[in-house]
Amino acid sequence: xxxxxxxxxxxxxxxxxxxxxxxxxxxxxxxxxxxxxxxxxxxxxxxxxxxxxxxxxxxxxxxxxxxxxxxxxxxxxxxxxxxxxxxxxxxxxxxxxxxxxxxxxxxxxxx
Amino acid sequence: xxxxxxxxxxxxxxxxxxxxxxxxxxxxxxxxxxxxxxxxxxxxxxxxxxxxxxxxxxxxxxxxxxxxxxxxxxxxxxxxxxxxxxxxxxxxxxxxxxxxxxxxxxxxxxxxxxx
Numbered sequence: 001x002x003x004x005x006x007x008x009x010x011x012x013x014x015x016x017x018x019x020x021x022x023x024x025x026x027x028x029x030x031x032x033x034x035x036x037x038x039x040x041x042x043x044x045x046x047x048x049x050x051x052x053x054x055x056x057x058x059x060x061x062x063x064x065x066x067x068x069x070x071x072x073x074x075x076x077x078x079x080x081x082x083x084x085x086x087x088x089x090x091x092x093x094x095x096x097x098x099x100x101x102x103x104x105x106x107x108x109x110x111x
Numbered sequence: 112x113x114x115x116x117x118x119x120x121x122x123x124x125x126x127x128x129x130x131x132x133x134x135x136x137x138x139x140x141x142x143x144x145x146x147x148x149x150x151x152x153x154x155x156x157x158x159x160x161x162x163x164x165x166x167x168x169x170x171x172x173x174x175x176x177x178x179x180x181x182x183x184x185x186x187x188x189x190x191x192x193x194x195x196x197x198x199x200x201x202x203x204x205x206x207x208x209x210x211x212x213x214x215x216x217x218x219x220x221x222x223x224x225x226x
Binding site: 102 | 152
């Protein structure tokens with residue numbers, strides 16, 4: 001199928017803790033894996049992406065890891081802050097010219 | 112910083128009416144997309160457009176939907192006869208030469224309410 005599965009659907013963490021969101025994809029030809037953050041009532045915005053030629057990428061408190069063999073990739077947020085609270089979507093290109101999004105994870109960072 | 116712009120921000124229409132949502136992609140981008148998001152749900156792919164033609168469309172994008180790039184700057188989504196279930200936020204997006212394997216820049220969205 002054309003699924004991009006994302007877990008968990010909701011995640012609550014204490015400020016300062018880490019958060020991990022996982023996605024799996026079905027198209028073995030997929031070679032680009034972005035993560036988007038969507039704040040309430042706003043547009044999705046890219047926060048980090050990874051291509052299939054690397055296994056991990058970091059940008060300050062955010063990192064993404066990719067396991068092509070298992071066809072899954074994960075978003076890691078360290079030292080979470082209240083402003084990290086949002087909906088996070090993973091995505092992958094499926095069978096050509098469409099970027100398919102996961103179902104989203106609502107992240108709540110409690111202060 | 113260049114951005115994708117969309118109009119209207121909110122449209123309310125009666126069931127069965129035609130609706131046109133407009134988008135101005137980033138000027139040097141080559142790939143254009145429409146996505147929709149029903150309230151509280153995921154961002155769903157509708158259609159991708161490249162080189163003045165549809166390159167991919169989803170099952171949602173049936174005969175009631177059409178896209179057009181009439182003048183080299185605007186990119187429009189038309190819904191011919193709206194249904195209640197068309198109520199959603201519609202996002203336009205564009206990307207550069209990498210297409211779907213590069214960053215998609217989303218507009219602010221057009222909220223469509225069908226009564």
